[in-house]
Amino acid sequence: MIISRSPLRISLGGGGTDLPSYYCEHGGFCISAAIDKYVYVDIHRRFVPGYLLKYSQLEQCETVSAIRHPILRECLSYVKGLPDNLEIATMADIPSGTGLGSSGSFTTALLKALFALQRTSINPQDLAEAACTIELDRLREPIGKQDQYIAAFGGLTCFHFSREAPVRVERLRVPEDTLADLEDHLLLFFTGYSRSASAILKDQNDRSIRNDPEMLEDLRYVKELGYLSKTALEKGDTHKFAEIMHEHWMRKRSRYSGMSNSTIDEQYDLAVNSGAIGGKLIGAGGGGFLMLYSTDNARLRKAMRGAGLREVRFRFDFEGSKLLTND
Numbered sequence: 001m002i003i004s005r006s007p008l009r010i011s012l013g014g015g016g017t018d019l020p021s022y023y024c025e026h027g028g029f030c031i032s033a034a035i036d037k038y039v040y041v042d043i044h045r046r047f048v049p050g051y052l053l054k055y056s057q058l059e060q061c062e063t064v065s066a067i068r069h070p071i072l073r074e075c076l077s078y079v080k081g082l083p084d085n086l087e088i089a090t091m092a093d094i095p096s097g098t099g100l101g102s103s104g105s106f107t108t109a110l111l112k113a114l115f116a117l118q119r120t121s122i123n124p125q126d127l128a129e130a131a132c133t134i135e136l137d138r139l140r141e142p143i144g145k146q147d148q149y150i151a152a153f154g155g156l157t158c159f160h161f162s163r164e165a166p167v168r169v170e171r172l173r174v175p176e177d178t179l180a181d182l183e184d185h186l187l188l189f190f191t192g193y194s195r196s197a198s199a200i201l202k203d204q205n206d207r208s209i210r211n212d213p214e215m216l217e218d219l220r221y222v223k224e225l226g227y228l229s230k231t232a233l234e235k236g237d238t239h240k241f242a243e244i245m246h247e248h249w250m251r252k253r254s255r256y257s258g259m260s261n262s263t264i265d266e267q268y269d270l271a272v273n274s275g276a277i278g279g280k281l282i283g284a285g286g287g288g289f290l291m292l293y294s295t296d297n298a299r300l301r302k303a304m305r306g307a308g309l310r311e312v313r314f315r316f317d318f319e320g321s322k323l324l325t326n327d
Contacts, residue, residue, distance in 0.1 A: 001044040002116050003324040006109035006151040007034035007317040008093070008100040010188070010282055010291055012172075012233070012241075013248070014226025018144030018161055019201070020136065021208035022219050028161035029226050031172060031233075032101075032150035033182075034317040037093040039105040040324075041113045046085040051076070054089040071107050074138045078130065079114040086117075094312065098190065099283020104147025107131040108321045116326050124320055125169065128152040142205040154320030158230060178236040183316060185238065185293055187300060189271075189309040191264050193287025221251060239277055242293035246278030253281070264290070267307060274303035 014030030017023060046052060053059040053072055067073035076082060090110070096102040108131045115122045122130070131148035135141045145167060149159050153169060156179075160168040174182075207215035225248050232240040249268070253260040260268075264281065267290060271279060275296035282289045289312070294300040301311060 001042065002113045002326050003040060003042050004109045004113040004116065004321065005038040005040045005324055006105040006112070006321040007154055007319075008037045008039065008102060008105055009034050009147060009150040010100065010186075011146065012156070013229030013244070014223055015146065015283075016144070016204060016252075017219050017223045017226070018146040018159065019142070019205055019208065020144075020161075021142075021205045022216075023161035024163040026216070026220065027223075028144075029158065029223050030144075030146045030161075031156070031158050031226060031230055032146050033156045034150050034154040034320060035100075035314040036317045037100070037312070037314060038317075039092045039102060039109050040090065041106070041109040042089045042091075043113045043117060044087055045083055046087050049085050051084075052087040054087075070139050071103070071110065071134060074134045075107065075110045075114060078134060078138075079111065079118065081118060082114060083117075097287070099281065099288025101147035101151065101283070103135065103141075103143070104131060104149075105151040107134055108148055108151040112321045112323065116323055124152040125166070127321060128167070142202040144201075150320075152321050155318045156233075156316060172230065173234050175234075175236050178233065178238060179316065181236075181238050182233075183314075185295060185297065187292050187294060187297065187304075188282070188289045188312045188314060189267075189292065189304045190289055190312065191267060191281070191287055191309065193261075193264070218251065222248065225251075238293065242276075242278035244278070245280050245291070245293065246272075249278075249280035267304075267309060270303055270307055271300060275299045 009032045012031040012033055017028035018030050022028060051061045059068060061067050064076045094100055108127055111127060111130050128149040132145050146159055149167060150157055156172040156174055158170040158172055225244050229241055229244050271292050276292040276294045279290055279292035282291050
């Protein structure tokens with residue numbers, strides 16, 4: 001039996017500039033942080049031929065090409081020489097569609113386990129690129145690369161994107177007391193809405209391809225805010241980082257009509273009026289988790305609980321994709 005896991009993530013700055021439709025022409029930069037909430041993949045060999053796949057649905061197939069789940073199908077096709085009698089089960093600490101990068105986490109965890117089944121080790125850079133090949137190239141998803149990379153590498157990490165060079169990975173140089181401050185004062189609350197990011201990202205992708213001036217200027221500004229977030233965090237100025245998050249969110253929700261809704265806007269306004277210095281909706285938008293920075297946690301938690309929002313507490317993950325067992 002092989003069990004692997006990959007962490008989910010929160011985006012700390014520059015999100016959206018990791019789409020090839022933007023960074024191939026203008027360069028991209030984002031900061032992500034892996035958290036101790038995971039997607040798990042369990043693989044073992046069956047006594048009979050065929051594939052038994054357990055996720056939110058149950059599939060039993062004789063061939064790889066018959067598999068309905070696109071990521072499972074493409075990963076099994078991508079890794080050559082696999083046995084044809086596999087049972088694969090996947091679980092997650094937090095469901096998909098909540099803005100925490102679950103698709104990239106699932107793809108990296110699955111590939112990590114499949115390569116282990118072949119007794120092949122794979123480094124984080126190659127693992128992230130393989131996951132990007134599956135999701136961006138083979139499945140043509142209108143998404144970026146930060147989710148696959150942060151799942152593979154873990155930690156608080158900066159990613160630099162360009163057409164000419166591989167993704168450059170740079171660890172965020174955050175003082176220890178700043179790490180502790182972030183873990184204590186960054187709070188995640190589920191808005192109650194799950195969504196697919198595809199429609200929002202497709203709009204951004206299409207507008208970037210068309211060189212839409214408004215979209216390009218928006219992403220240029222988001223990238224600039226990402227660099228400012230890096231500077232603030234490395235200086236230990238978490239209040240400044242929170243203020244940048246607020247500015248980012250105000251800009252982000254004006255980018256696309258489906259980015260927020262009246263309920264989420266009310267939830268965010270309640271947070272700001274209850275001690276949050278700043279925050280934003282994690283992921284592409286439309287639902288998922290509000291991430292908020294507050295120095296008055298008790299007041300903020302009371303207000304958000306009163307509005308019916310559930311908190312998910314977390315710490316950072318510094319291991320990235322890893323094998324838990326390989327028997």
